[in-house]
Amino acid sequence: MTQEWNTHGLLSGRGLRKQYGTQDALAGVDIDIQPGEAVAIVGPSGSGKTTLLHALAGIIRPDAGEIRLAGARIDHLSEKKRSELRRREFGFVFQSGLLVAELTAEENVALPMLLDGVRRGQAIAAAREWLDRLGLRGREGSRPGELSGGQAQRVAIARALTHRPKIIFADEPTGALDTRTGRDTMRAMLAAAAEAGASVLIVTHDHELAASLPRTIVIRDGRIATETEPVARELAEEPA
């Protein structure tokens, strides 16, 4: 690992490009995510937010550019290796929780660990601990169909955190919830991620949610249009 990459944070993208046909979904993005930081990605529909999140998370491969996790290239790994990396190092929260309907809340949360060879007793104990932290004590045995939208999303958040990932990738995590439930759920997610020491990257259309995070990146036409970081925001908020 070179010193240069050490200074670029936990997850770094350089010169990221992705085309679909003649459409530039990503037109050259440089981005650095620091350990433990929470970052919002906002921008118009079709601007490339999801493509950026998917590229950084190793779900898709960029056509050009480099992605490094703790200094090591991950963009050119095989699909098998990237899938292993996603399971071990990353956590995912999507708009609808994508829970397995037949499994209980605790089984859903334990599933990634079970797939990774963790003993059932240990996986279930960890699942219960995170469900408890997310305010779901007593609902461990409920199936997704028996939970409210907000509760189901908390199960998905617990599932994304239980294996202690380095980064949580969340794509429109509150899109299916009413505003109040969405905000409460996000607060719970950010607190739990902070407790786990995980960075969080959230794609959202909710500008209030974005404004509540320390850093916001605005994407337009596949490029970073603006970035608001803590210092810049404090200055911007100072009365004239």
Ligand SMILES: Nc1ncnc2c1ncn2[C@@H]1O[C@H](COP(=O)(O)OP(=O)(O)OP(=O)(O)O)[C@@H](O)[C@H]1O
């Ligand atoms: N699998 C795909 N096949 C073809 N075109 C795609 C694909 N995925 C994305 N695109 C195109 O790439 C561009 C960026 O899409 P992306 O989903 O990243 O935007 P977004 O900012 O996340 O949009 P939204 O806010 O509507 O979810 C769009 O023009 C989209 O139509």
